[in-house]
Amino acid sequence: MTAPTQPRTRPRPHGPGPAVRPSRPSRSRPPRRDRRAPSRTTTRRRILAFLVTVCLAFGALVTRLAMVQVGGHARYTAFGEQQLVQHVRLPAARGAIFDRDGRELAMSVRQTTIWANPKQVTDPAGEAAQLAPVVGVDAGALQDRLSLDGAFVYVARMVPDDIAAKVKALDLPGIHYSEEPKRFTPAGDLALPVIGRVGTDNTGLGGIEQQFDKLLAGKPGEKVVEQDPTGTPLPDGVRKNVPAVRGDDLVLTLDRSLQFETERALSAEIVAAKAKGGIALVMDTSTGEILAMANLSAGEKSTDPPRPADSNLALTQAYEPGSVNKLITISGALEEGVIRADDKLLVPPSIKVADTTFSEHDYHPPQQWSITDIMANSSNVGAITIGEKLGKDRLDKYLRAYGFGSKTGLGFPGETRGIMIDTKDWSGTSIGTIPIGQGIAVTAVQMLAAYNTVANGGVYVAPKLVKATIDEHGEQHPTAPSATHRVVSAKTAHDVTSMLDEVVRVGTGTAAAIDGYTVAGKTGTARKPLVGQRGYKVGAYVSSFAGFVPAERPALTAVVMLDEPTPIYGGLVAAPVFASMMRYGLRQLRIPPPPLSSSNDQLSVTSPDAALTGSGEPDAAKTPLPTVPANASTTTTAPVSTGAGGRGDTGPPTTLAPGAKPPGTTH
Amino acid sequence: MLLALCVFGVVVAHVAIAQGQFQLEQLRESSAQKQAEYDRLRLQVAELESPERIVADAQQRLGMVTPPGVTYLAPSADEPPAPANAAAADQRSADAAAANTGWSTVKPHLADG
Numbered sequence: 001m002t003a004p005t006q007p008r009t010r011p012r013p014h015g016p017g018p019a020v021r022p023s024r025p026s027r028s029r030p031p032r033r034d035r036r037a038p039s040r041t042t043t044r045r046r047i048l049a050f051l052v053t054v055c056l057a058f059g060a061l062v063t064r065l066a067m068v069q070v071g072g073h074a075r076y077t078a079f080g081e082q083q084l085v086q087h088v089r090l091p092a093a094r095g096a097i098f099d100r101d102g103r104e105l106a107m108s109v110r111q112t113t114i115w116a117n118p119k120q121v122t123d124p125a126g127e128a129a130q131l132a133p134v135v136g137v138d139a140g141a142l143q144d145r146l147s148l149d150g151a152f153v154y155v156a157r158m159v160p161d162d163i164a165a166k167v168k169a170l171d172l173p174g175i176h177y178s179e180e181p182k183r184f185t186p187a188g189d190l191a192l193p194v195i196g197r198v199g200t201d202n203t204g205l206g207g208i209e210q211q212f213d214k215l216l217a218g219k220p221g222e223k224v225v226e227q228d229p230t231g232t233p234l235p236d237g238v239r240k241n242v243p244a245v246r247g248d249d250l251v252l253t254l255d256r257s258l259q260f261e262t263e264r265a266l267s268a269e270i271v272a273a274k275a276k277g278g279i280a281l282v283m284d285t286s287t288g289e290i291l292a293m294a295n296l297s298a299g300e301k302s303t304d305p306p307r308p309a310d311s312n313l314a315l316t317q318a319y320e321p322g323s324v325n326k327l328i329t330i331s332g333a334l335e336e337g338v339i340r341a342d343d344k345l346l347v348p349p350s351i352k353v354a355d356t357t358f359s360e361h362d363y364h365p366p367q368q369w370s371i372t373d374i375m376a377n378s379s380n381v382g383a384i385t386i387g388e389k390l391g392k393d394r395l396d397k398y399l400r401a402y403g404f405g406s407k408t409g410l411g412f413p414g415e416t417r418g419i420m421i422d423t424k425d426w427s428g429t430s431i432g433t434i435p436i437g438q439g440i441a442v443t444a445v446q447m448l449a450a451y452n453t454v455a456n457g458g459v460y461v462a463p464k465l466v467k468a469t470i471d472e473h474g475e476q477h478p479t480a481p482s483a484t485h486r487v488v489s490a491k492t493a494h495d496v497t498s499m500l501d502e503v504v505r506v507g508t509g510t511a512a513a514i515d516g517y518t519v520a521g522k523t524g525t526a527r528k529p530l531v532g533q534r535g536y537k538v539g540a541y542v543s544s545f546a547g548f549v550p551a552e553r554p555a556l557t558a559v560v561m562l563d564e565p566t567p568i569y570g571g572l573v574a575a576p577v578f579a580s581m582m583r584y585g586l587r588q589l590r591i592p593p594p595p596l597s598s599s600n601d602q603l604s605v606t607s608p609d610a611a612l613t614g615s616g617e618p619d620a621a622k623t624p625l626p627t628v629p630a631n632a633s634t635t636t637t638a639p640v641s642t643g644a645g646g647r648g649d650t651g652p653p654t655t656l657a658p659g660a661k662p663p664g665t666t667h
Numbered sequence: 668m669l670l671a672l673c674v675f676g677v678v679v680a681h682v683a684i685a686q687g688q689f690q691l692e693q694l695r696e697s698s699a700q701k702q703a704e705y706d707r708l709r710l711q712v713a714e715l716e717s718p719e720r721i722v723a724d725a726q727q728r729l730g731m732v733t734p735p736g737v738t739y740l741a742p743s744a745d746e747p748p749a750p751a752n753a754a755a756a757d758q759r760s761a762d763a764a765a766a767n768t769g770w771s772t773v774k775p776h777l778a779d780g
Contacts, residue, residue: 104709107713108706109709110706186717187717236685256718257718
């Protein structure tokens with residue numbers, strides 16, 4: 001815009017006003033020629049032009065103002081808010097995971113996260129060179145990040161306090177700090193497949209952490225504050241403050257000490273037996289609470305110690321159980337009255353079912369065996385004979401009543417229901433394979449619950465892994481008691497328990513014996529199916545032992561499973577692990593031995609069916625049981641050991657003959 | 668005059684509020700730091716109590732070994748029957764009570780995050 005011009009010939013006004021500059025000497029500039037004064041028309045035009053120009057400029061200003069105030073109101077308000085107001089997300093502390101006695105298995109602690117504003121970094125190469133060795137990152141990669149065109153890059157997330165202190169001491173421009181919660185497992189890898197992991201964004205990625213992520217994560221809060229251009233909060237400038245709500249804590253049913261001992265015993269056996277891995281579980285008999293849940297895989301190299309399995313295999317992996325399944329066959333038959341506990345069956349060395357011949361592990365001539373003999377010797381032919389008597393529908397009914405083919409109700413991520421074939425799809429040989437635990441697949445927890453049913457007098461108690469939750473006020477909320485249902489009568493459970501006693505006393509599971517206690521259990525050695533094909537993998541077995549103790553008044557139920565061990569027998573590799581962890585569990589939980597019933601410091605185990613006959617399966621010492629008259633009924637006493645017990649050396653009172661053959665199918 | 672006094676009063680109140688706000692922020696910061704320190708110490712205690720560390724220390728530092736077996740002494744039947752079940756039950760309930768007591772001492776310190 002130009003100012004209106006005055007005619008140069010017009011005389012300047014006199015009087016008060018700015019001093020008039022004296023005219024320059026005439027020698028420096030020749031006097032101008034006077035021009036003729038403009039006409040009135042010209043003046044008017046100039047004034048008009050000036051007014052038009054002013055009006056246009058004013059109009060432009062008003063238009064622009066209207067655009068800013070009306071059209072761009074929201075945009076400019078937001079822009080201003082952005083400069084003035086800061087929204088701060090307040091992360092919620094993730095709840096801790098405790099064992100049953102309140103010992104931390106997983107907890108979160110705030111750690112320092114180091115970040116940079118590349119726009120404020122003056123020397124990316126120099127700062128990267130100083131930071132890299134402290135935070136343990138590659139200097140080149142860090143320099144690239146510090147050179148990015150942005151206002152935020154991570155330098156290192158959730159670093160320990162000492163590292164954060166070292167970085168702060170460097171006092172580098174453009175480096176900033178914030179706090180983030182980091183998940184720790186104070187007991188190391190203990191029960192890691194059960195607990196699961198948490199990602200860097202504080203989200204559960206597996207196991208309990210994933211299953212209860214919503215509960216554990218809590219609710220983040222938000223704070224809205226006004227700040228000055230330097231980022232300093234303005235006094236009384238808090239517009240909104242919603243505090244974060246801490247996540248609830250979880251109390252698991254696991255016992256940290258028993259978990260450790262269970263993992264230790266399992267780990268030692270995996271190494272000793274060169275197994276691919278293993279599972280070991282311990283349950284509180286009456287409540288169904290799982291006290292220990294060990295899932296281990298062999299190390300990469302043979303010299304490496306076993307490591308936590310990638311997932312909770314006890315729930316996510318189904319396997320063919322083998323002879324431990326004979327419990328279901330025999331208890332179902334007893335319950336249905338198909339057989340009686342004192343019955344004797346003629347057991348030949350082999351039996352043909354459809355087009356397949358099933359054999360005993362060790363040849364024996366046809367013999368009259370009691371049901372206890374069949375159980376104690378893990379006779380395949382005997383179990384198949386009983387299975388045929390029971391029939392496929394009733395066998396299927398009991399398998400399902402014991403919990404097979406259904407999820408346990410734990411709701412664990414990735415839990416499998418196992419494999420159960422509908423009876424209409426059974427092949428001709430199914431009635432031969434399923435009674436001995438082949439042709440179906442179960443999880444270790446399902447098998448644990450099945451044995452626990454017998455231990456509970458025939459009542460199934462659903463497994464339980466979470467004992468209580470603790471809210472943000474510190475109040476404990478116990479979880480509901482496990483659901484129960486009766487599967488077999490108390491009498492049937494008692495009869496089967498007596499048979500399982502014999503398995504450990506004189507049968508295939510002697511290595512599970514524990515000095516001073518009566519152990520009831522069953523061994524299993526099952527062939528492993530080929531993956532994606534029909535048939536079984538040659539030389540590959542899953543060996544297991546399941547049982548409970550004390551047999552007279554069960555308090556602990558347990559299952560041990562080893563994947564492809566050497567030797568292959570459950571009685572040799574799984575039973576000792578059972579004994580080891582049960583010894584510790586009985587001590588830890590202060591479970592006393594049963595009261596003595598005689599006056600000479602001996603425990604009495606009465607078993608009317610304990611006819612020590614047959615050679616169906618090699619026992620833990622790989623020796624067949626000697627044949628005694630089939631109508632023998634024995635009452636045996638096992639002296640209480642007063643010395644080092646090793647594997648429970650009370651042992652059978654009879655001398656066992658050597659010379660067992662390896663098993664043919666399962667035992 | 669009255670107007671000037673009112674204005675002065677407002678200014679004084681505003682300064683007092685600002686000071687209080689500043690103090691509150693400082694206390695919040697201090698509280699957060701103490702909470703973080705408490706959590707760190709809890710973690711440290713939990714790590715020190717872990718069975719793995721205790722066993723490793725016992726074996727490597729103290730030279731202890733796992734016993735090859737445990738001796739059980741059975742009481743004579745002539746002696747009055749020991750209330751084994753009752754004693755064990757009592758002990759377990761006492762342990763449970765102790766554990767519950769432990770909760771009440773631990774949880775009040777678990778502040779909001």
